[in-house]
Amino acid sequence: MNQPDQHRPIRSFVLRQGRVSNAQARYFEEGMPRWGIPYRPAVLDLDAVFGRTAPRILEIGFGMGETTAAIAAARLNGSTLDVGQSYELYVIAAAVVGGTSFAGGIGTIPGAVLGAFVMQSLAYGLSYMGVNSPGQNVVAGIVLILAVGFDSYNRRRAR
Helix, strand or coil, rough: CCCCCCCCCCCCCCCCCCCCCHHHHHHHHHHHHHHHCCCCCCCCCCHHHHHCCCCCCCCCCCCCCCHHHHHHCCCCCCCCCCCCCCHHHHHHHHHHHHCCCCCCCCCCCCHHHHHHHHHHHHHHHHHHHCCCCCHHHHHHHHHHHHCCCCCCCHHHHCC
């Protein structure tokens, strides 16, 4: 552990050969002399460097910009904005199967996990049997109706 009067050394960034984009190399050559702060084995006085006192934000980059851009370019049409779309029926059914009442009430985390497990097992089983997506939705709807009916029956019986 560092003592309060000791400072951790500042490490400089080193030009990485073979993994540097043209823009990064150009900045290193042209921008660093203009905007960069060279490494010195001493505490850096930012107020003196910038000529004013201001809040400080430390931003650290890891040079993955070129790789990220290449991945995004390769998967240009590989993502959509509708992830999770049309799962509403399964989520509601999982909550009800897990014990949450439509008439109001509080479910439990184990119940919700159990309901999700039941509904996902049902979906996998139906898919394995070759039931198409609309058929799976019909079965999920029937399970939801049965769960709501069972909940209503239990609430009436409890009165």
